[in-house]
Amino acid sequence: MSVPDAEAPRPSSGRRKLLLIPLLVFVALAALLFARLFSGDPSTLPSALIGRPAPDLALPPLEGLTADGAAVPGFSRAELASGEVTLVNVFASWCGPCRDEHPELMELKARGLRLFGLNHKDNPENARRFLGGLGNPFSRVGVDPNGRASIEWGVYGVPETFVVDGQGRIAFKFVGPLTDAAVEAKLMPAIEKAKSAK
Secondary structure (H helix, E strand, O other), X not given: OOOOOOOOOOOOHHHHHHHHHXXXXXXXXXXXXXXXXXXXXXXXXXXXXXXXXXXXXXXXXXXXXXXXXXXXXXXXXXXXXXXXXXXXXXXXXXOHHHHHHHHHHHHHXXXXXXXXXXXEOOOHHHHHHHHHHHOOOOOEEEEEOOOHHHHHOOOOOOXXXXXXXXXXXXXXXXXXXXXXXXXXXXXXXXXXXXXXXX
């Protein structure tokens, strides 16, 4: 003779609703974070350095990088304050978007703009191969092997491009890879404004 199983007590409907509250809170937070992830333009991230002098750092050159038979030098704030507007592009060979934007940098060089490269946390051999394969748009390349200089520049991630006026002050910051549209709509107006500023 078998004894019927005792039925387990069922939670009341009020108790079941209480158990759903943590799940609903989690789903709401996940939805909010997901929505914020894809909202806004990352190139409009603010920079506390706009209008201030570029960081006073001396970046060593990318060892072994040459152009026209001469070593490509590194740079410091002194070179940025030489009276000419300069674009400082933060790049790395391991950065996919840096590869995507590289034709834009070559075009900016062809337009006669002065470009300096800040090589971020990169292997020197890989950086030389990257510039050797795609072309070197930079008249100077400073290396930042541990990321300290990038922190001083307020870099969120690579690539980023800064417009530095002739007095060595940061006039504009563009976050993300440059595109034709971004160059014409944002970068070139910032360059013209920096050129006209005294």
